[in-house]
Amino acid sequence: MWDLDVQPLISSSKWLQLHGLKRNKLSFSQILSQIGFQHREDFVSTLGKFVASRYADGLFPQYLRAQDGRVYNLTAKKELILHFVDCLTGAIELYKQRMEWVTSESRQLFGVIQxxxxxxxxxxxxxxxxxxxxxxxxxxxxxxxxxxxxxxxxxxxxxxxxxxxxxxxxxxxxxxxxxxxxxxxxxxxxxxxxxxxxxxxxxxxxxxxxxxxxxxxxxxxxxxxxxxxxxxxxxxxxxxxxxxxxxxxxxxxxxxxxxxxxxxxxxxxxxYYCYYDLLISLILKAIQVGTRESLQRLLSHLAHNKKIKWLNGGRELTVK
Missing domain, CATH: 3.40.50.410 (von Willebrand factor, type A domain)
Incomplete structure (x- = not known):
């Protein structure tokens, strides 16, 4: 069964507004602000440059954010870190379910009717x-x-x-x-x-x-x-x-x-419908009935579909 939060008939963008990481304060920057603080620099006029304080050196574990070079002092306890791990794991599972739901059954054909x-x-x-x-x-x-x-x-x-x-x-x-x-x-x-x-x-x-x-x-x-x-x-x-x-x-x-x-x-x-079941049923019927009409119907169907995709043993085969 799908989670109820997975099934609303709304667009993916609207769904993310309700269940996205930012909405739940689980984006990377939001988590960083809750588990530590930025190691800041101040401009020292006498030196003519920015200088970072050293009072926290060695006091906290530090994290360097690669995209902007900012350093964060991490102050959170293990329990808070594990809490965010659980929250992110739950979010990932919810997104996975939504992706599977959106691309399955009638949604695979019509998308989500909004x-x-x-x-x-x-x-x-x-x-x-x-x-x-x-x-x-x-x-x-x-x-x-x-x-x-x-x-x-x-x-x-x-x-x-x-x-x-x-x-x-x-x-x-x-x-x-x-x-x-x-x-x-x-x-x-x-x-x-x-x-x-x-x-x-x-x-x-x-x-x-x-x-x-x-x-x-x-x-x-x-x-x-x-x-x-x-x-x-x-x-x-x-x-x-x-x-x-x-x-x-x-x-x-x-x-x-x-x-x-x-x-x-x-x-x-x-x-594009998987023709495997249809072809098998046509072949069996042609064999059972054995009439010219049933064989012609099968050949006509194969000729009409110049490119047929079907699954056999988990592999996709293409008949051209």
Missing amino acids: ESCITIVLDFGTVCRAEFDLCRDALSMVLSQQVAQLANDIIFSTAQDLVKWQQKAVPVSEDSVESAVKWLWKLEHMPAVSHTSSTEALLEAISDETIEAVYYFAVGDVPKDMKHLLLQKVSNSPYAIHTVSFNAREEETIIFLKELSQLTSGRYGEY
Whole structure:
């Protein structure tokens, strides 16, 4: 279980303002001031130079700070030193947990959702059926782990046919999150046929004055003509558009989504699914069924993914 202090849905900079070393008087300079005092120099006019007093020579252990050459006389007892050791050890463990939490589960895909009222626009592109289900698994995790903790509202819409979960933002509750997950799994697998639907969905999303941000979940690669249209129409969005790339295979798509998020003061997230389990299931099914159709589906999937990363025995393998 994660420590409660690890889990707030806020940016890392805000989190550090609450739990950083300075806030807890554990920065290096703050600790030095509590365990000793600076060995100062005074200017002696008759000598025409700075002279350090020698009354403390040999009386206290001294520490020379490398970055500025200042010398500190250390006066703290062992108990106080051990107290700071315990405090710093606890802080390190908390930071380690926060790093692990931020980069795990739904945060690995969406980052940390920091707003209290959002719209999520889903663009499944020309995704295959198996990958469509992977997307829904990932989005269900985002809903249960992060959206469920939002203070206010959420809207869901798909770019494919401009289908909305709700016409207006609804308060977040256990029932509304459950309803959104059910709606997600009832969506039909319909590859996009229009290159303007994503732009239309985003334009409608940013026209809602009640939201704080839009999350644009783009699966696979974005067609070239659609990139131009999106930049032309939504780059001046009054709200941040946070882009999330799921299994993009072309570098141009990643560059585009980063640019779109930067132009709207949004954030960018990237996720490349580990295909090991999917490939194994497809191979086993092809072997069990043994039909031409199942084998063709497997070969088609392998051909579609020119570069597939997967894990085997703890090692990352790349199939090109």
